[in-house]
Amino acid sequence: MRVVVASLAEKTNFLSLVPVAWALRAAGHEVRVASQPALGSVVRHTGLPFVPVGRDHGFWRHLTARSSFDGLRGGVPLFSAFGSGRGQRPWAEELEDYRQVVTWWWRMVNDPMLDDLVAFCREWRPDLVVWEPITFSGAIAAQACGAAHVRHPWGADVFGAVRARFLARMAEQPPAEREDPLAAWLGARAARHGVEYSETLVHGQATIEQVPASLRVDTPSHLDYLPVRYVPYNGRAVVPHWLRTPPERPRVGLCLGTSTAAWLGRFGVDVPMVLEGLADLDVEVVATLPAHEQAKLGAVPANTRLVEYVPLHALAPTCAAMITHGGTGTVLTGLAHGVPQLVSPRPTFDESLLASSVAGLGAARVLDPDRVTPGAVAAGVRALLDDPRHTRAAEALRQEMAAMPSPADLAHTLTDRR
Numbered sequence: 001m002r003v004v005v006a007s008l009a010e011k012t013n014f015l016s017l018v019p020v021a022w023a024l025r026a027a028g029h030e031v032r033v034a035s036q037p038a039l040g041s042v043v044r045h046t047g048l049p050f051v052p053v054g055r056d057h058g059f060w061r062h063l064t065a066r067s068s069f070d071g072l073r074g075g076v077p078l079f080s081a082f083g084s085g086r087g088q089r090p091w092a093e094e095l096e097d098y099r100q101v102v103t104w105w106w107r108m109v110n111d112p113m114l115d116d117l118v119a120f121c122r123e124w125r126p127d128l129v130v131w132e133p134i135t136f137s138g139a140i141a142a143q144a145c146g147a148a149h150v151r152h153p154w155g156a157d158v159f160g161a162v163r164a165r166f167l168a169r170m171a172e173q174p175p176a177e178r179e180d181p182l183a184a185w186l187g188a189r190a191a192r193h194g195v196e197y198s199e200t201l202v203h204g205q206a207t208i209e210q211v212p213a214s215l216r217v218d219t220p221s222h223l224d225y226l227p228v229r230y231v232p233y234n235g236r237a238v239v240p241h242w243l244r245t246p247p248e249r250p251r252v253g254l255c256l257g258t259s260t261a262a263w264l265g266r267f268g269v270d271v272p273m274v275l276e277g278l279a280d281l282d283v284e285v286v287a288t289l290p291a292h293e294q295a296k297l298g299a300v301p302a303n304t305r306l307v308e309y310v311p312l313h314a315l316a317p318t319c320a321a322m323i324t325h326g327g328t329g330t331v332l333t334g335l336a337h338g339v340p341q342l343v344s345p346r347p348t349f350d351e352s353l354l355a356s357s358v359a360g361l362g363a364a365r366v367l368d369p370d371r372v373t374p375g376a377v378a379a380g381v382r383a384l385l386d387d388p389r390h391t392r393a394a395e396a397l398r399q400e401m402a403a404m405p406s407p408a409d410l411a412h413t414l415t416d417r418r
Contacts, residue, residue: 001024001029001127001128001415002029002030002032002124002125002126002127003021003024003029003030003031003032003126003127003128003129003130004031004032004033004034004051004120004124004126004128004129004130004138004141004142004147005020005021005031005033005034005048005129005130005131006033006034006035006117006129006131006132006135006137006138006141007033007034007035007039007131007132007135007138008035008036008039008057008109008113008132008134009035009036009037009038009039009056009057009109010039010109011039011042011235012154012329013132013154014033014035014039014042014043014132015042015233015234015235015329016132016152016154016210016233016328016329017130017132017152018046018048018233019231019233019407020130020152020208020228020407020410020411021033021046021048021130022046022048023406023408023410023411024130024411024414025048026408026411027411027412027415029411029415031048031049032049032050032051032124032126033046033048033049033050033051034051034052034113034117034120034121034138035050035051035052035053035113036053036054036055036056036057036112036113037052037055037056038056040052042235045235045236046235046236051120053113053116053117053120054112054113054114054115054116054117055112055113057112057113058108059104059105059109076101076105076348076349077096077097077098077100077101078094078097078098078162078166079101079158079162079349079350080347080348080349080352082158082161082162082165082350082353088169091169091172091173091177094166095170095179095181098166098181099181102181102182102185103181103185105134106134106136106182106185107185109134109135110135110136110137111189113137114137114140114141114189115192115193117137117138117141118137118140118141118144118145118193121141121142121144121145121147122144122145125145125147126142126145127148128142128147128148128149128150128414129141129142129149129150130149130150130152130208130414131149131150131151131152131204132152132154133151133152133154133157133159134159136189136201136202137189139151139200139201139202139204140186140189140190140193140195141193143190143200143201144193144194144195148205149204149205150204150205150206150207150208150226150414151203151204151206151207152207152208153208153209153210154210154328154329155210155211155328155332155350155354156209156211156215156216156217156328156350156353157207157209157216157217157219157223157225158217158349158350158353160203160207160217160219160220160223161217161218161219163182163202163203164219164220166180182202183197186201186202203223205224206224206225206226207223207224207225207226208225208226208228208410209225209226209227209228210227210228210229210230210332210404211230211328212397212400212401212404213227213400214357214397215354215357215361215397226410226413227404227405228404228405228407228409228410229401229404229405229407230332230333230401230404231336231407232312232313232329232332232333232336233313234311234313234329235311237309237310237311237313237314239310239311239314240307240310242305243310243314243315243318246318247284247318248284249282249284249303250282250283250284250320250321250385251283251284251285251286251318251319251320252281252283252284252285252286252319252320252321252322252323252381253286253288253312253315253316253319253321253322253323253334253339254271254274254275254285254286254287254289254322254323255288255312255315255322255324255330256268256269256271256288256289256323256324256325257325257327257330268325268344268345268346269325269344269369269372270372271287271289271293271297272297273372273374273377274323274372274377275287275297275301275304276301276374276377277373277374277375277376277377277378277381278301278303278304278377278378278381279301279304279374280378281378281382283303283320283381283385284303284305285301285303285304285305286305286307286310286315286319287300287304287305287307288307288308288309288310288312288315289306289307289308290308290309291308294306294308312329312330312333313333313336313337316333316334316336316337317337317339319334319337319339320339320384320391321339321340321341321381321384321385322334322339322340322342323341323343323344323377323381324341324342324343324344325343325344325351326343326344326345326346326351326352326354326355327346327351328350328354331343331354331358331364332401334394335358335363335394335397335398335401336398336401336402337398338391338394338395338397338398339394340364340365340384340390340391340393340394341358341363341364341365341394342364342365342377342380342381342384343355343358343359343364343367344366344367344368344369344372345366345369346369347369361393361397362389362390362392362393363390363393363394363396364394365380365383365384365390367380
C-alpha cells in the first residue's frame with residue numbers, strides 16, 4: 001500500500017504523526033511525507049522519505065506583523081473560548097471568529113501547498129492519505145486521486161467539537177444569516193480539482209485519536225474514531241550520561257514547550273519566578289530551556305540543572321513531577337510515564353481544556369499563568385509530591401493509555417479498511 005502523510009510545515013504538528021508513519025512503513029508499506037519545503041530537515045531527521053510540495057506558508061510572519069497582534073495571549077478565536085468553557089456568545093461574534101480562523105490560519109497554511117500536493121498525489125497514486133488536522137489540502141488531494149484518507153489530530157478532537165458547535169449554531173440562524181466560511185473556502189478549492197465539497201473534507205473518512213477515553217471531548221456520534229496509543233516522539237535525540245543515573249532527590253522537570261515560544265520569543269510564564277519557587281524544595285530541578293533563554297536568567301538556584309535540550313521521553317520517566325505549559329505533546333508524554341504535573345496553561349488553543357481535564361482526574365494541578373508566584377509554584381509542586389493521590393491518578397492514566405492499540409495495530413486496521 002502507498003501512503004502519503006500530509007502536514008503543513010510546523011514541527012510540533014508533524015512530530016505527532018511520526019509513530020504512525022513509521023508503523024506503516026515497518027508493516028511494509030511505502031510512505032512519503034509531503035509538506036512545504038521548510039519542514040524538510042525535520043522530516044529527514046526522522047528517516048522518513050520527504051516530498052516537498054508548494055511553497056512555505058507565512059502564517060507566523062504575517063501574525064507577528066499585524067498591528068493588533070498580542071502574542072496570542074487572548075488565544076486562538078473559537079478554540080480558546082471552547083477550551084475555557086466560556087458560555088455561548090452572540091452569533092455575530094462566533095461567525096467573525098470563524099472567518100478569522102479560516103482566513104488568517106487555515107487558508108494561509110493550506111493554499112501555498114494545495115495544487116502541488118494534488119499534483120503529487122495524482123502522479124504517485126497513494127492508496128491512503130493521513131493528514132494533520134488543519135492540513136485540509138491532504139483531504140482534497142486524497143479525493144482528487146481516489147485515495148482513502150484519515151485525519152490525525154495531535155490530541156483530543158477539539159476541531160471536531162468546535163465544528164459541530166458552529167454548525168449547530170448556524171442552523172439556528174435565519175437563512176439569510178447562515179454563513180459557513182470553512183465550507184466556502186474549502187469548497188472553492190476542492191472544486192478547482194474536481195472534488196465536490198462534503199464534511200468528509202473537514203473530518204476525514206475516519207479520525208485517528210491518540211488520547212485515552214477519559215480525556216476525550218464530545219463530538220458528533222457519526223464520526224468514526226480509530227484509537228491509537230500515544231507514543232512520545234520528540235525528534236532525534238542523544239540521552240546524556242547524567243540522565244542515566246537515578247536522581248538522589250525527587251526530580252522535577254520544567255518543560256514549557258518549544259513551538260509557540262520559538263516563534264513568539266517568550267514563554268507563557270516567568271521562568272525566574274518558577275525557579276525561585278522551587279529553590280527551597282528538596283528536589284532536583286531540570287529546566288529544558290534554549291541557550292538564549294538560559295542567558296537571560298543569570299544565576300539560578302543551586303538545585304537547578306539547565307539543559308538546552310533533552311529528549312522529553314527520556315526525561316519524563318525519571319521525574320517525580322513536571323511543570324508544563326499544557327501543550328498536548330508535553331502533557332501526554334508525562335502521562336505516558338505516570339508523572340503528575342503542575343500545569344500553567346497558555347490560553348492559546350486547547351491547553352486550558354487539557355489542563356482542566358487532567359486535573360479533574362487528579363493527575364495534575366492547574367496554576368493560572370497570570371497568577372504565578374514563587375509561593376504558588378512551591379505549593380503546587382509540594383502538593384504533587386506529598387499527596388500520593390496525584391501519582392496514583394497519573395499512573396491510572398498511564399495504564400489506560402498503555403491499553404490502547406499500538407501504532408502497529410493501527411497500521412493493520414488502516415490496511416484492512418482499505
